[in-house]
Amino acid sequence: MIQVTNTYLPEKRKLLQYIEQIYQNGIVTNNGPLVKKFEQELKNILQTPNILYVNSGHTALLMAIKSLKKEGKIITTPFSFVSTLQAILWNGNLPVFADIDSNTLTLNPNHVEDYLKKKQKALAIVATHLFGNICDVEALQYLSEKYDVPVIYDAAHSFGMTYKKKSIFEFGDISALSFQAYKPLHTVEGGASFAMIKRLSMSCLTCVTSV
Numbered sequence: 001m002i003q004v005t006n007t008y009l010p011e012k013r014k015l016l017q018y019i020e021q022i023y024q025n026g027i028v029t030n031n032g033p034l035v036k037k038f039e040q041e042l043k044n045i046l047q048t049p050n051i052l053y054v055n056s057g058h059t060a061l062l063m064a065i066k067s068l069k070k071e072g073k074i075i076t077t078p079f080s081f082v083s084t085l086q087a088i089l090w091n092g093n094l095p096v097f098a099d100i101d102s103n104t105l106t107l108n109p110n111h112v113e114d115y116l117k118k119k120q121k122a123l124a125i126v127a128t129h130l131f132g133n134i135c136d137v138e139a140l141q142y143l144s145e146k147y148d149v150p151v152i153y154d155a156a157h158s159f160g161m162t163y164k165k166k167s168i169f170e171f172g173d174i175s176a177l178s179f180q181a182y183k184p185l186h187t188v189e190g191g192a193s194f195a196m197i198k199r200l201s202m203s204c205l206t207c208v209t210s211v
């Protein structure tokens with residue numbers, strides 16, 4: 001049996017070394033040294049300065065959508081964790097569902113285009129890479145450029161995944177990552193926003209970190 005939600009726990013001895021550091025410096029929250037170290041390592045691994053570690057994947061999604069700085073209709077998938085939809089609604093946006101692809105179970109770009117083609121304005125496309133399946137990033141990129149609409153990925157499931165040898169986070173305008181305990185890489189709870197600097201800037205992200 002393959003357990004899809006089996007939490008990986010580090011060797012206790014190694015973990016205790018980090019806990020020891022926490023006892024020595026007394027900092028357990030608010031961007032402490034271990035958070036900074038982890039964020040720096042993410043920047044090194046993903047080769048980008050544009051990553052911001054936050055307290056959850058949901059916060060990363062909230063921030064990504066907040067950085068649009070507008071309210072409006074957002075085309076999204078009906079098949080994701082509830083967090084995707086909540087982040088859209090909590091930002092005051094109206095979700096518009098496009099159907100999924102029956103093979104990958106991710107947002108089907110043809111259905112997204114059906115909506116956009118009718119001259120219906122959308123603020124953004126929010127798509128989820130699901131269960132190790134990658135969205136059709138090329139088709140969504142094409143739509144993004146053709147209709148001038150940003151793409152935000154809920155990339156909670158997809159740390160370490162690549163497409164054509166590139167990190168999956170390099171596609172779209174922002175990817176929201178989760179480091180919750182059931183995800184491929186975890187910090188018990190946690191998340192990060194990875195911004196590709198195109199339409200949305202890193203300053204958009206940092207100015208909404210107080211959510």
Ligand SMILES: *Cc1c(COP(=O)(O)O)cnc(C)c1O
Pocket residue numbers: 056057058059080081083084128154156157178179180189190191
């Ligand atoms: C886990 C998950 C989230 C939320 O991540 P948290 O870190 O638990 O807030 C968002 N979207 C998807 C698809 C997820 O699986």
